[in-house]
Amino acid sequence: MPTNRLEAFSDGVLAIIITIMVLELKVPRGADLAALEPLLPVFASYLLSFIYVGIYWNNHHHMFHSTRHVSAGILWANLHLLFWLSLFPFVTGWMGHNPRAAVPTATYGVVLLMAGGAYYLLQWLIVRSQGPGSVLAAAIGRDLKGKASLVIYAVAVVTAFFEPLIAIGLYAVVAFMWLVPDRRIERVLAARGQDGGRSG
Numbered sequence: 001m002p003t004n005r006l007e008a009f010s011d012g013v014l015a016i017i018i019t020i021m022v023l024e025l026k027v028p029r030g031a032d033l034a035a036l037e038p039l040l041p042v043f044a045s046y047l048l049s050f051i052y053v054g055i056y057w058n059n060h061h062h063m064f065h066s067t068r069h070v071s072a073g074i075l076w077a078n079l080h081l082l083f084w085l086s087l088f089p090f091v092t093g094w095m096g097h098n099p100r101a102a103v104p105t106a107t108y109g110v111v112l113l114m115a116g117g118a119y120y121l122l123q124w125l126i127v128r129s130q131g132p133g134s135v136l137a138a139a140i141g142r143d144l145k146g147k148a149s150l151v152i153y154a155v156a157v158v159t160a161f162f163e164p165l166i167a168i169g170l171y172a173v174v175a176f177m178w179l180v181p182d183r184r185i186e187r188v189l190a191a192r193g194q195d196g197g198r199s200g
Contacts, residue, residue, distance in 0.1 A: 020089040045096030066135040084115035106160035113153040
């Protein structure tokens with residue numbers, strides 16, 4: 001089947017995830033700047049998660065832009081990814097309300113790790129379905145950045161039990177690594193003079 005419906009559904013889920021996350025930002029009772037101070041950790045965790053959701057949306061779009069069709073396995077792998085992303089509002093709020101607590105910070109990292117693994121699985125299934133000569137296969141290569149991200153997540157989860165703020169810093173490092181839009185797929189498409197092999 002074509003990718004259009006999968007992309008539209010995924011976009012809708014990601015939009016809902018962002019909407020739910022922002023609802024954690026409760027309006028303060030006071031009317032001065034001091035009233036905002038208790039919200040700073042919650043806002044910081046929201047900002048980090050918003051960036052992550054944006055990164056996933058951006059890379060998901062580029063990945064499926066180079067995908068000609070999807071199989072049942074790819075559909076389920078995409079749902080697997082969306083499941084872990086749908087937990088972002090919960091772990092974002094929990095960590096935001098407990099920024100120096102080990103368990104919420106580690107749990108946030110576990111969700112990041114599982115979402116990263118789910119994205120890696122989805123990517124692998126697409127490459128396998130389209131072959132080693134596909135645009136996506138040529139673009140990702142050995143995907144060192146993706147693998148390094150998973151390692152950093154795992155390290156951060158362990159670190160959270162010793163110093164949660166360092167773990168949060170590691171989560172931010174991975175987000176910074178991916179913050180600049182990944183142009184690998186666009187470069188391969190341009191080099192091949194293609195538009196992802198898709199129509200419509």
